[in-house]
Amino acid sequence: MLEITDLTVAYGGVIALDSVTLSVPEGSITAVLGANGAGKTTLVRTISGLVKPRQGSVMLGDHQLVGRSPEAIARLGVGHVPEGHGIVSELTVDENLRLGGLWRRDRADQRVAIDEAYELFPPLRVRRSVSASSLSGGERQMLSIGRAMVARPTALLLDEPSLGLAGALLAQIMQRLSALVVERRLSVLLIEQNARSALSVADQAVVLSLGRVEMSDTAERLAGDDALRHAYLGF
Amino acid sequence: MRLFVIYTLDGITNGMVYAAIALALVMIWRATRIINYAQGAMAMFTTYIALTVIRHGAPYWMGFVVALAAGMVIGAVTERVLVRPVESRPPLNAVILSLGVLILLEAIAPMLFGGQTQSFPVPVSNIDIVVGTTSLPVSPFALFTVGAVLVAMLLLFLVFQRTTLGLRMRAAAFNPEIARLLGIRVGRMLTLGWGLAALLGALAGMLAAPSVYLYPSNMDEVLVFGFTGAIIGGLESPVGAVAGAVGVGLALSYVSGYVGADLAPLGGFVILIVVLMLRPQGLFSFGRQRQV
Amino acid sequence: MLRGSTLVRHGLVFLGLTVVLLLLTSFVFDAYTNYNVTEVAILAISAAGLTVLTGINGQVSLGHGALMMIGAYTTSVLLTWHPDLPLILMLVASIATTGIAGAIVGIAGARLRGPYLAGATLALAVALPQVPSHFASIFGGNQGLSVPTPTPPPFLGANFTQEEWLAWIALAAGVITFFVLANLVRGATGRRFRMVRDNEVAARLAGVDVARTQILAYVISAACAGLAGSLFAYWVTRTSPSGFTLNLSLSLLTAIVIGGLGSLVGAVVGSFILVYLPVWTGGFASSLNLSSNVANNVPLAIYGIVLIVAILVFPRGIAGGFASILRGATRVLGPSRRSPALPTAPETPSQ
Numbered sequence: 001m002l003e004i005t006d007l008t009v010a011y012g013g014v015i016a017l018d019s020v021t022l023s024v025p026e027g028s029i030t031a032v033l034g035a036n037g038a039g040k041t042t043l044v045r046t047i048s049g050l051v052k053p054r055q056g057s058v059m060l061g062d063h064q065l066v067g068r069s070p071e072a073i074a075r076l077g078v079g080h081v082p083e084g085h086g087i088v089s090e091l092t093v094d095e096n097l098r099l100g101g102l103w104r105r106d107r108a109d110q111r112v113a114i115d116e117a118y119e120l121f122p123p124l125r126v127r128r129s130v131s132a133s134s135l136s137g138g139e140r141q142m143l144s145i146g147r148a149m150v151a152r153p154t155a156l157l158l159d160e161p162s163l164g165l166a167g168a169l170l171a172q173i174m175q176r177l178s179a180l181v182v183e184r185r186l187s188v189l190l191i192e193q194n195a196r197s198a199l200s201v202a203d204q205a206v207v208l209s210l211g212r213v214e215m216s217d218t219a220e221r222l223a224g225d226d227a228l229r230h231a232y233l234g235f
Numbered sequence: 236m237r238l239f240v241i242y243t244l245d246g247i248t249n250g251m252v253y254a255a256i257a258l259a260l261v262m263i264w265r266a267t268r269i270i271n272y273a274q275g276a277m278a279m280f281t282t283y284i285a286l287t288v289i290r291h292g293a294p295y296w297m298g299f300v301v302a303l304a305a306g307m308v309i310g311a312v313t314e315r316v317l318v319r320p321v322e323s324r325p326p327l328n329a330v331i332l333s334l335g336v337l338i339l340l341e342a343i344a345p346m347l348f349g350g351q352t353q354s355f356p357v358p359v360s361n362i363d364i365v366v367g368t369t370s371l372p373v374s375p376f377a378l379f380t381v382g383a384v385l386v387a388m389l390l391l392f393l394v395f396q397r398t399t400l401g402l403r404m405r406a407a408a409f410n411p412e413i414a415r416l417l418g419i420r421v422g423r424m425l426t427l428g429w430g431l432a433a434l435l436g437a438l439a440g441m442l443a444a445p446s447v448y449l450y451p452s453n454m455d456e457v458l459v460f461g462f463t464g465a466i467i468g469g470l471e472s473p474v475g476a477v478a479g480a481v482g483v484g485l486a487l488s489y490v491s492g493y494v495g496a497d498l499a500p501l502g503g504f505v506i507l508i509v510v511l512m513l514r515p516q517g518l519f520s521f522g523r524q525r526q527v
Numbered sequence: 528m529l530r531g532s533t534l535v536r537h538g539l540v541f542l543g544l545t546v547v548l549l550l551l552t553s554f555v556f557d558a559y560t561n562y563n564v565t566e567v568a569i570l571a572i573s574a575a576g577l578t579v580l581t582g583i584n585g586q587v588s589l590g591h592g593a594l595m596m597i598g599a600y601t602t603s604v605l606l607t608w609h610p611d612l613p614l615i616l617m618l619v620a621s622i623a624t625t626g627i628a629g630a631i632v633g634i635a636g637a638r639l640r641g642p643y644l645a646g647a648t649l650a651l652a653v654a655l656p657q658v659p660s661h662f663a664s665i666f667g668g669n670q671g672l673s674v675p676t677p678t679p680p681p682f683l684g685a686n687f688t689q690e691e692w693l694a695w696i697a698l699a700a701g702v703i704t705f706f707v708l709a710n711l712v713r714g715a716t717g718r719r720f721r722m723v724r725d726n727e728v729a730a731r732l733a734g735v736d737v738a739r740t741q742i743l744a745y746v747i748s749a750a751c752a753g754l755a756g757s758l759f760a761y762w763v764t765r766t767s768p769s770g771f772t773l774n775l776s777l778s779l780l781t782a783i784v785i786g787g788l789g790s791l792v793g794a795v796v797g798s799f800i801l802v803y804l805p806v807w808t809g810g811f812a813s814s815l816n817l818s819s820n821v822a823n824n825v826p827l828a829i830y831g832i833v834l835i836v837a838i839l840v841f842p843r844g845i846a847g848g849f850a851s852i853l854r855g856a857t858r859v860l861g862p863s864r865r866s867p868a869l870p871t872a873p874e875t876p877s878q
Contacts, residue, residue, distance in 0.1 A: 048416055074418035082416065090409045091402075099406050102399055103418040151418065270642045272589075272649075320839055326641055330587060331784050332838045334777060339831025342824040350820045455773055459653045466646045497661035500654035507650050508635055515638045 001026055002047070002155045002187040007056030009039075009046050009211075016042040017053070018211040024155065024187040024204075029178070031190045031202035031219060039211040040191045041083055044157040047189070048080045049073040060155055060187075075103050079148030083159040083191075085140045087147070089133035093124055096132050096143055100150030110150070117146035120176055138169040145177065155187040162194045174201045199223040241372040242492040243485065248377040249460075250484020251384040255439035256461025257468065257480040258388065259432040264470050266408040266428040267322055269329040273313070273336035275458030277433050278440030280340050281306040282449055283348040285441060286355060295358045302437045310433025311426045318429070319422070341451040350451065355444035380442045387438055388477065391431065404428055456500065460487065463507045468519045475519025482506075534710060541706040545699060552694040553687075561694040562762075563802050568697035569758045570798035572704045574782040575791050576751025581780070582789030583712060584744035585724030586636060590648035592775030593655040594632075594749045596768075598625045598756025603672040603766035604665060614677050614696065614761070621757035622750045629749020633742035652776045656768040671767025674760045697758050704751060709791055711747070720744055781830045784837055804829060 002024040009017040017039045024030040032040050045051045047058050049070040058065040065073050074080070087096050097117055101110050118125040121142035127135065135143060141161055148156060162170050178201055181188055192198035199205055199219045207215040207222070215228060222228060256274060263271045271277075284305045285298035313336060321328040361376035395401035406414040407424035414421050439461070440454060447453050464480025483503055490502035510518060552561050577591050598621035605612060605620060632651070636644050659666035666672065679692035711717055722730035723740050731737055760766045782801045786793025805826040812822030 050412065050416070070412075070415040071418050071420050074416055080416045082413065086410070086413045086416070088406050088410045088413060091405065095402055095405075098399070098402060099414070099417050099419070101418075102403055147417070264642070270645065317835060317839070327581075327585075327587065327788070328838050330645065331780070331834055334589075334780065335831045335834030335838065337831075338777060338781070338827055338834065342827035342831055345824050346821045346828070350823070452773070456653055459649055462646050463650050466643055470642060495661045497657045500650070500657050504647075504650040504654040507647060511639055511643060511647060512635060515640075515643060517643070 001059075001061065002189065003057075003059040004043075004047070005057045005059070007043070007046060007058065008054045009042055009051055010054050016211050017046065019056070020208070020211070020213055022206050022213060022216060024189050026154075026185040026187050027182050028203040029181055029188040029190050029201055031192055031195075031198040031205040032208055033192055033195045033198060033205055034208035034214075036193065037210075038208040040193075040208055041159055042211075043208070044080060044082075044159050044189065044191055047073075047155075047157060048078060071103075074151065077152075077154035078157065079151055079153030079155065080157045081141075081144045081148050081159060081161065084163065085144040087132045087135070087140050087143050089131070091132055092129050093132050093135065093143060094128040097124070097128075097147050097150055100147040101152065104151065109152075113150045113152055117150050120149065120180070121146050121173075137164045138166070138173070141165060141170075142173060145173065149180070152184075153186070155189070156181075157189045157191070159191045160193060161190070162192060162197055167197065170197060171200075195229075196223075237372070238492065242488045244373050244377065245492075246485035246488030247481060248380050248484070249488065250464075250481035251381045252439050252442050252457060253461040253464050253484050254477040254480035255384050255387065255435050255442070256457055257465035257476040258391070258473055259435040259439070260462060260465045261468070261470060261473055261476040262391075262428055262432040262435070264465075266404070266425055267314075267318065267329075268326070269318065269322070269333065270462070271429075271432070272330070272333040272458070273340060274433070274436045274461075275440075275454030276337040276340040276344075277306060277309050277313075278436040278443075278457075279449070279451060279454045280344055281309065281433075281437040282355065282440035282444045282453075283344055286353065286444075286449060287348065289356060295356055299358070299441060302441050303434050306433040306435075306437025306440075307430040310436070311430035313433070314426045314429035315422075319425075322425075344451040352448050352450040352453075355449045357445045361445060376445065383438060383442060387435060391435070392473075394431075400427075459500075460484070460503060463503050466517055467507060467510045469514075469517030471517075472519040475517065479518065537706065537710065541702050545702045548698045548702070549695055552698065553691055556694075558688060558690045561688075561690045563806070565690075565694045565697045565758075565762055567795075567798050567802045568694075568701040569755050569762060570779070570782060570801055571795045572697075572701050572758070573752050573755035574779050574786070574794035574798050575704060575708055576748040576755070577779050578783045578786075578789065578791055578794045579708060579712065579720070579751075580744050580748035582783055582793075583717060583724065584720040584741060586741060586744060587641075587645045588648045588748070588776075589645055589773075589780065590632075590650075590652035590655075590776055591748075591752055591779045592771045592773065593648075593652045594625050594628060594752035595756035595759060595775065596655055596771035597628050598622070598753030599760040599766045599771070600659070600666060600672075600756075601625070601753070602757040602760045603667075603674050606674055607667075607672050610675060618700065618754055618757050621753040623753070625753025625756065626746050626750040629746045629752070630742060632749070633745025636745060637738040637741040648776075649773075652773050656771050659768050667767070669768060671765050671770075673765050674763070676764055677761055693758075693761060697762070700754060700758060704754065705791060705795075708747075708751070712791065716743070778830070781834055785830075785833055 004023065005021050007017055007020045008015070020043060022030065032043060034040050042051060046053050047065060049065065049068055049072070053066055056066065060076055060078060063076050065076065065078070088099065097114050101113060104110055118128070123139055124142055124146060127139065132140070132143060145158070145161070161173065180186065190198055190202055199222060202219040205217065205219045205222045206213050215222065259274055260270060263269060281302040285302035288301045289295060289298040317332060317336065318329065321332055357376045359375040359379050361374045363374050364371045395405060403419050404424045404427065406417070407419055407421040408428065411421045439457065443454065443457050447457065460483050461480055464483040465476040466479070467482060468475025468477070468479030483506070486506050487499040487503055491499040494502070552564060556564060573591060573595055577588060580586050580588055601621040601624040602617040605617060632648070635647065639647060659671070660669045676689045677692060677696065678689060679687045719730070719735050719740050722733065722735055723737050727737055759770070763770060778801055782797030783794055784797070785800055786795070786797030808825040808829065809822065812825055
């Protein structure tokens with residue numbers, strides 16, 4: 001369970017997140033929707049420790065994440081798939097995957113986890129020893145998600161996985177991920193500008209607008225609410 | 236012809252020492268986008284430490300190991316204490332900071348070790364090898380120099396390419412933010428990187444000192460030639476840095492032999508300018524424009 | 528119109544400053560002080576040029592000592608050939624040759640960025656001092672060339688010493704240099720320099736020819752170094768490679784950082800510290816009976832520490848740090864007045 005309470009972030013004097021409260025139950029996907037500049041990326045960067053909040057709390061199970069460094073938060077089980085996938089293009093595909101859980105003590109399970117990532121996204125196995133810079137957009141996204149999974153996270157933050165991907169490919173990736181979410185009891189926070197695709201895989205959704213939680217409901221009901229869709233989601 | 240062979244072998248030997256410095260500079264540049272102008276001064280300092288150890292009756296090899304260890308410590312401490320705060324600031328800050336470290340080390344060294352020029356021992360003879368009646372234009376120490384730098388490079392290559400520690404260090408250098416999100420302690424990796432670079436510098440100091448002698452600014456020129464090699468190689472590429480530095484070593488040796496020893500540094504400068512005019516980012520940088 | 532009257536006002540201020548300085552050298556200072564003051568003036572001229580290049584235009588030069596060397600050798604070689612040539616001609620000739628050298632370095636430098644430029648200037652600083660020993664017939668080898676001390680004109684009286692005369696010349700040259708640079712830096716040229724330093728792309732979009740601006744900054748900076756080098760030759764009375772080691776280049780950079788990067792006044796403050804710190808620490812060290820190995824290197828150690836501390840504690844340089852404290856204080860204490868001590872502080876263009 002990932003619980004965010006009263007989280008406020010300011011850049012200089014500009015409020016980027018304003019008392020955001022939301023929770024991501026285990027084994028489910030919560031979509032965070034909103035326009036450009038609504039504070040979506042700031043939210044995940046704050047959870048990962050890259051941005052220091054002015055106030056508020058982020059609990060992962062019993063652990064308070066606020067005040068910890070990004071590397072400590074990663075080691076507590078938060079996997080972050082950053083916007084624009086964030087693969088290390090100077091390294092090979094395999095090296096990128098291995099980076100996922102380098103801090104883990106269980107070396108044997110590490111190898112198993114890497115194997116599972118290849119199983120999850122078979123196209124990666126074929127290209128395991130090529131430079132990550134030669135991957136296509138979809139393959140990069142697979143690599144980034146696979147790499148986060150190698151660390152066996154309990155919470156997964158996905159920042160705009162749809163960016164630059166064809167709809168069918170994205171659906172395929174998300175479908176594979178959804179099965180894992182239930183199986184591994186993952187708490188997934190899915191940041192999306194593309195509300196339609198996000199709502200189709202998410203269980204719950206919140207709408208962010210100018211740093212505030214404007215609306216929060218099940219994905220199904222949000223998708224069915226025409227007025228809301230027009231006002232905030234644009235479809 | 237015999238002269239040409241002599242100049243070539245000399246150039247390669249010196250070039251390998253420059254290569255060690257060049258590689259140290261490139262390692263730090265890739266990890267922190269900083270040129271460590273104090274690299275040479277750090278090497279001078281660790282060489283003085285080695286000399287002190289040897290003068291106290293310890294064998295050469297003890298001094299050798301102490302120098303490398305001291306280099307590692309000085310490099311790591313410099314990164315952790317001095318460089319860390321300026322890593323995110325405009326580049327001029329780091330330039331001036333490392334020049335400050337350079338000046339400070341060159342001031343402290345004579346206070347601690349005396350200011351006069353001192354000779355430095357060699358572990359093996361530096362007189363040309365004689366086979367039968369012919370003397371070969373190469374000495375055991377020259378072979379040791381080339382061998383030591385090659386071994387150090389090979390070890391570094393293995394650490395970086397074949398160990399998980401090396402993978403962590405590469406990730407931290409290439410993309411610090413992503414590395415942190417993956418649980419890698421980037422700060423420690425940078426400290427370690429500076430330490431390893433300074434260790435390589437310390438090796439260069441030990442290898443240069445028998446021929447350039449030991450005094451507080453004895454590594455200034457070696458640093459400049461190593462830097463020249465690294466720039467010619469494009470600053471990003473370890474292979475380029477080594478190739479560039481050996482090229483500088485050869486060029487200096489030929490200019491020194493055929494034209495005049497005084498003009499060797501000018502020759503190095505001219506080559507640097509010519510290369511940079513043709514390729515402003517050096518020879519081995521293939522369009523990677525990470526700099527602002 | 529206002530601009531013109533500002534120029535006149537500044538001219539009068541600088542003229543007054545010159546008179547005061549010259550009177551001081553002749554009636555207050557002793558010969559030793561004059562000797563030191565001359566050095567301060569020489570270093571300040573060179574440091575001011577470096578301030579324009581590094582502080583205001585953002586190009587790093589680790590080889591300014593080499594440019595001073597070109598100026599010094601121009602004067603020395605010409606005087607060796609024709610000992611009777613007037614001093615003013617020597618100064619102009621040195622400015623010209625070094626300016627040309629600066630243009631060449633600048634043209635090369637305009638294509639280079641960051642460490643590539645720094646590396647090239649560093650290589651120059653190491654390479655150039657080795658040239659005289661190869662062409663010993665022209666440059667006198669490692670012994671160097673001797674330079675006659677200029678004699679004061681007779682109308683100044685029989686008691687007017689050579690030290691006083693050289694101090695006059697150096698101070699006058701310094702004041703003129705600062706007058707020219709201060710006006711340049713405040714005007715449109717200075718604005719272009721700063722635009723290129725702060726954001727090259729934005730400067731280009733605003734129609735600034737970045738390469739030309741950078742080359743101009745290099746030429747101006749080199750011309751100052753040439754003038755300083757020429758005066759340096761007269762001051763030392765012998766021009767040899769040992770006077771222009773890497774240390775000189777690093778000292779100049781130290782001076783402008785201590786004084787506050789980008790401030791012309793800072794260049795003077797830094798040069799003053801460069802000259803007087805060894806004097807003070809020398810007295811201090813001998814009173815403590817420190818060994819010469821320690822005593823001789825105390826100033827160097829202090830420079831190193833000051834550079835490190837300046838960067839870690841005052842990112843804008845120590846004078847910059849003081850200035851910002853002062854400005855803070857004036858803002859608290861009452862109606863703000865523009866600090867006259869900061870002619871180059873980032874500000875709106877002059878009226």
